[in-house]
Amino acid sequence: MSETREHAETGPPVRPRGWARRHRALLIAVVVLLAGAALVGLRPWESCGAGLHTVGADEESVGSSYVCVGLNLDSGPVRDDDPLDPLEKLIKGRNDTVGDNFKTIVVLENLAPDPKVDSQPFSFVRREVQGAITAAWPKKGPPGFKLLLANYGSNADHWRVVADEIIAAAAAQRIVAVTDVGISSENGRALVAELSRHGIATIGATVTADNMNTDPRGARIENFFRVGPTNTDEARAAAAYIAEHGFQRVMMIQGVSKEDTYATTLAEAFKNSSKIPVIFTKTYDVKPLADTSREAYLRGLFSRWHNDICGARPDLIYFAGRGLDLGALVAALAGDGACEGLDSVTVMTGDDASTLAGNPLELNKDIGVRIRYTALAYPDQWEMFTADPAYPTYKKNHDNFVAEFTGTHGFPKGELWDGAAMIAHDAVAAAVEAALRNVSSDPVSVADMVRSIDCNSPVPGATGFVAFDQTTGNQLDKALPILSIDADGSVHPVDLVWSRGRPLNTEPDCGR
Incomplete structure (x- = not known):
């Protein structure tokens, strides 16, 4: 081997251009993407915002079908082409204006129902959110309330994720209560029980199963209440x-x-x-x-x-x-x-x-x-109650709600026909009242204030006066419309009955 050849083989190696140098433009683009995503709280391989987790998605493919479960801290979309997007933007706009002295109410539901699996249609969920917005932000209402949506997915399958996110955010977000709770299910019971264990109050709207106020072991869930009937x-x-x-x-x-x-x-x-x-x-x-x-x-x-x-x-x-x-x-x-x-x-x-x-x-x-x-509620239900001396008061409360729903927020009056907006409104209204009665901003102090909403100091609601039984947390003397459905899908009132046989506050023993 010649000296020249040996020198060439043993001399300093020739270094090829590194990957970063060869792909400089791509690297710059990735860095910019990462930085931009960080500003909005997203990672580019994820589709969901802060407090949310992606399920049902191919995480290697940005833009694929996805659903976000958890607590929607950014009020962003929870699925592809999210039909709730207009309401989420409305919520975000209001949340951004509350300032530093605020309290938060959470609306918990299956926000992206799958028609192949779920029995509850999206339109019902939309009306629930509209009712919640109406209660949180009336025209002359108190300032300083935020509204956040939480999604637990089909059959509340992701209840643990939601519970963890709400518990983690409770102090920083000053969560007053979790409202609505969606449909009655075993997963829903487990979620409510877990929140109660951490001192967080829940106020159900459409959950009617008798055992929703007990945990899976049968023990009373101390911090659970409901504005709907059992x-x-x-x-x-x-x-x-x-x-x-x-x-x-x-x-x-x-x-x-x-x-x-x-x-x-x-x-x-x-x-x-x-x-x-x-x-x-x-x-x-x-x-x-x-x-x-x-x-x-x-x-x-x-x-x-x-x-x-x-x-x-x-x-x-x-x-x-x-x-x-x-x-x-x-x-x-x-x-x-x-x-x-x-x-x-x-x-x-x-x-x-x-x-x-x-x-x-x-x-x-x-x-x-x-x-x-x-039914839980019906917009013309009080017209079957006109002979009672209490009729003017119930009618006035309902008319005030309709004025806020259609006038202040511009939601269509036709959205009221199934009572979803009315019952969701009353759950949030009870949470607002509990927060106003409370001198503390600690979430664990709120349940006692909800308990104080009894027959002697009820909350005027769209579905009637809201008052809670001190032993069970259930609504007292709920008005129940009996409705018919015609062949064209239209709904008509048949009768109006009361869960305890009489309207609230007509007897001295109203708390029994």
Whole structure:
């Protein structure tokens, strides 16, 4: 080997251009992207803002389908093409103006319902948020309140994520209460119990299952309250209606999913309340299906029951299940052939039927079907109460709400028809009142202030006066409209009853 060759092989190596030098433009772009994302609280491989976590997404592909669960601290989108975006922007705009001396109310729901899995439609959720906004920011209301939305996903499957984020943010955000809570479920109970364990109050709106105020072990959840009725309240009202109108042959169709406490406790409450024996019961349980929707599956199942129903010849079917499921039952009853001796039937159910209303229904085909349900609220409900001396007060409170909803915030009056905005408003109104009564900004001090909202000092609401039972946390003397749904989906009032048989504050023993 020559000296020249040896020198060349043993001399200093020739260094190639480094990756950074060769891809300088790309590196600069990545740095800029990272810096920009940091300013808005996002990482570029994530789609969700502060307090939120991505689920159901391919995290390697920015822009793929995603859902954000958790506490929406930035009031940004929680899914692709989020239909709540206009309301989230409205909330963000108001939150940005409250200054440093503020208190926060959280609205907890499944903010991105999947129609293949969830029984609650998005339109119902939208109206709940509208009602919450109306209560948080009335035209002449007190300043300094923020509103944050929290999403726990389908069936509250991500309740632990939401609970952790709310607990972590409670002190810094000065959280007054968590409101709404969505549908009754075992996951929802676990979430509410966890918040209560950390001293955070929850005020349910549409959760009616009797056991929502107890934890999974059966112990009372001390910091849980609700402005809506219980299923026992609804079943008692339904049983009275059935007895009054002379129905004799009552059949029950019951959802038995262990996770859906709304259906199971509604069925149990009706059995305990009805003076007319149930002659026949059919049960169903729906699991998430990969190849078909919940509604399509149940339409097929209920069709299989046609001969059984014809044989039982009920004059009334009490349906202890979700509103979406009721739609499948009605389609099967009306469209699967005539029954000898059964020309028509009344189907009565609970408040979840409001999610079915608004959609055309074929009620007058092979078997005529009449739908009745106990509702959480109805905009014209006080017109069935005009003879009572308390009517002017209840009507005035409701009219004040409508003026704020349509005038101050410009929401369409047509959005009030199913009561979702009204009941959500009252939950937030109770939280606002508790915060105003409280001299402390510590979240753990709020529950005692909510407890002080009793029959002697109730909160005027859109659905009536709000007052809480000191033992159970349930609403006292809730007004319950009984409504019908026509073939065009329109809703009409049939009756107005009270959960304890009388309006609030008409007797000295109002707290009992």
